[in-house]
Amino acid sequence: MITLENLTKSFPGKGSPVLALRDVSLEIGAGSLYGVVGPAGAGKSTLAKVVALQEKPDRGTIRLDGLNTAGLDGRRLREVRRQVAVLDGSSPLNAERTVAGNVAAPLEQLGVDGPQRRSRVGRVLDLAGLTQRATQQPGELTEGQRRRLAVARALATGPAVLLADDPTAGVASEESGSVLTVLDRARAELGVTVLLTTQDGAVVRRVCDQVAVLDSGRVVEHGSLLDLLAAPGSRVAETLLPVIDTPPAQTATYDRAADVVLVGFAAVGALLPEAASRFEVELATIGGGLTRIGDTPVARFRVGVRGARSDHALAWIAEHGAHVTHLTGATPKRLVAA
Known part of the structure; x- marks a missing residue:
């Protein structure tokens, strides 16, 4: 030590x-x-x-x-x-x-x-x-x-x-x-x-x-590197995670938009499609990308969601370990699981 x-x-x-x-x-x-x-x-x-x-x-x-x-x-x-x-x-x-x-x-x-x-x-x-x-x-x-x-x-x-x-x-x-x-x-x-x-x-x-x-x-x-990557406003995250460069006009075509950080094989591979299926919404990745931290896959995506239960889908993603920042409205806010 x-x-x-x-x-x-x-x-x-x-x-x-x-x-x-x-x-x-x-x-x-x-x-x-x-x-x-x-x-x-x-x-x-x-x-x-x-x-x-x-x-x-x-x-x-x-x-x-x-x-x-x-x-x-x-x-x-x-x-x-x-x-x-x-x-x-x-x-x-x-x-x-x-x-x-x-x-x-x-x-x-x-x-x-x-x-x-x-x-x-x-x-x-x-x-x-x-x-x-x-x-x-x-x-x-x-x-x-x-x-x-x-x-x-x-x-x-x-x-x-x-x-x-x-x-x-x-x-x-x-x-x-x-x-x-x-x-x-x-x-x-x-x-x-x-x-x-x-x-x-x-x-x-x-x-x-x-x-x-x-x-x-x-x-x-x-x-911890993985903890900092998921922290709002982290300089480490801004340095190491994929850049999100999505035109505002593209984001505006969806009912909801959010930046989502996913850590680990299960989250990266399954969490977004499962949320889309469970809540019967259209969920698309419209920015960001995938990287690795050591052997751990980590993704930062901007997602666009369409459908009556869009908010429920994003809340469910947050409840299951993802780190979600909601972008709809004048001021982005971090989505906290209930």
Whole structure:
């Protein structure tokens, strides 16, 4: 468990300090894959460095499994830092060593003996899908493979926490998924807690359990990803769910119109047609689309409904787990099940 309490961090600026973090408080569960998303300059990299104990906050508390890190120094600080691996651009791969040699390097620095070192290198190379590349040089790999190699090297010493700062930056879209898969496997197979920062909402959508939105150094939204997707006015939902772009004239042709968020296989596959059949209404999707959050299908549709029982149909959909915002009338309102 990583607990952040009221973290504030500033840097010298022209005339006055620049606040990079402003009273950031978060709880990151052990073994989770937690995403921090926000625009450039939001404070994401600063947050990663503070959690990695590479930067000291101006004020606030960082607890790792209940341990208050504020008073650590010397040997004890070095021991705790070894439990937190950092994946960023500050530690380039050694072009003169093989793939396996790059992974072995941090183990050699710790004095790990040969058999144990080889076993550990083999395990993380397998996890990263690079076993067949073990004898190659980093220059022979694609950028996505090099990024996976960097993840394997970060995992080699067996950290409890991995901070992945913008792990897919500069990686081609067709390879970024494989990098994220390695992070997900690290969490699932090694029990590593992964804190991932990114500007890319698609990264969060693919692998994260929970998410925090950081903007100008402040946490403006946080929680379970699936819960936030269904919350009215959620910035996460606006970023990750399909865009609805339906002309008003098309919406006006129906007796009722609503925006509906459906989560899960059963809801996405059956809820709307069942409502149409049950209440004998015509129900059409006139905007939005379908995406996936990890392995869970999630849809955001604008639906148009015609028929005497249109309101009953929309209320029934809300009662059965969908999140419905009624659009008929001057002001959209959230439909609450009776």
